[in-house]
Amino acid sequence: MSKKILIMAGGTGGHIFPALSISNELKKRGAKVEWLGGNNSMESELVPSHSIKFHGVYTSGIRGKKIITLIKAIFLLGYGFIQTIFVFFKYRPNLVIGMGGYTSGIGGLIAKIFFVPLFIHEQNTVPGSTNKLLSKISTSCFQAFDSSFDESINAITTGNPILFKPINKKVPNEVRNLLILGGSLGAKTINQTIPKIKTPLNIWHQTGKNHLEEVETLYGNTTHSKVKIESFIENMAEAYAWADLVISRAGAMTVSELIATNTIAILIPYPYAIDNHQSFNAQHLSNNGAGILIEEKNLSSEVIDKEISQLNTEKLNEMSNSLSSLKVQHPEQMIVDCLLN
Secondary structure, three states, rough: OOOOEEOOOOOOOHHHHHHHHHHHHHOOOOEEEEEEEEEEOHHHHHHHHOOEEEEOOOOOOOOOHHHHHHHHHHHHHHHHHHHHHHHHHOOOOEEEOOOOOOHHHHHHHHHHHHHEEEEEOOOOOOOOHHHHOOOOOEEEEEEEOOOOHHHHHEEEEOOOOOOOOOOOOOOOOOOOOOEEEEOOOOHHHHHHHHHHHOOOOOEEOOOOOOOHHHHHHOOOOOOOOEEEEEEOOOOOHOOOOOOEEEOOOOOOHHHHHHHHOOOOOEOOOOOOOHHHHHHHHHHHHHHHOOOEOOOHHHHHHHHHHHHOOOOOHHHHHHHHHHHHHHHOOOOHHHHHHHOOO
């Protein structure tokens, strides 16, 4: 009989996309997969499009809330707790895997109550609140980066599963093609800075859906060889294969995609990320000589031009080799091996 597995993930693409990669591998192996996520959320639209049965429950964040909003959030979480119990009674999973976020927290606690084996995966270098809690009661923990969890947790380092297959490419001799990634919603400071750089390059700029017209105006009469501006890039495998250098935020999935595609990057962490996790993600590359970290407060077109000018053939090769040393082969297969065995 096929194992029945409940994936618990939602809130952000950083939780959802690696979970989708795991679900695809599970289905290849003959497992039955269903998904627990939030109502009216990104996952509520995305998951069914991948032919996975979706269970939506009420959920809400509680960190940093004002008292009235906090009371409402606690009520919603309580209702979501009851809804999740019904999902467990109806589906009766053989095991569950949580990727972080509030839905994962509720489901993880219920799994423990019902003696259902609980696995968790942490995508960032710094574990979120939910995974910090669940790591104490889980059957096994996976982490994308070494030392995310305390040594006492005995977490297995798997890397982050990604949804696309990387395209092999050679290490560039110089930087000619520059890819800008601000995330699906964009990054205003990056969008406003990059059009001002003076180094002549081919530029492919993902602006985010709210910033396309503004960025098109900023490039104006550009001196760059070729500029392609899009609100969102669909084919990331192609984009990374094209790029000699990426400039982006430092979300966990972006860092993992850079490692998987062996792509050198300048990372500008989002300074208001919870627990400052983007800075720690970026440091994972910069401390290993596999990326360049620039804090947003220090960002300027002059700083970017200077960093690019220093990326000669020798430096590019060194950074490429460092990226290769951080790579974990087939994270989704490693995780599914553990789940099914």
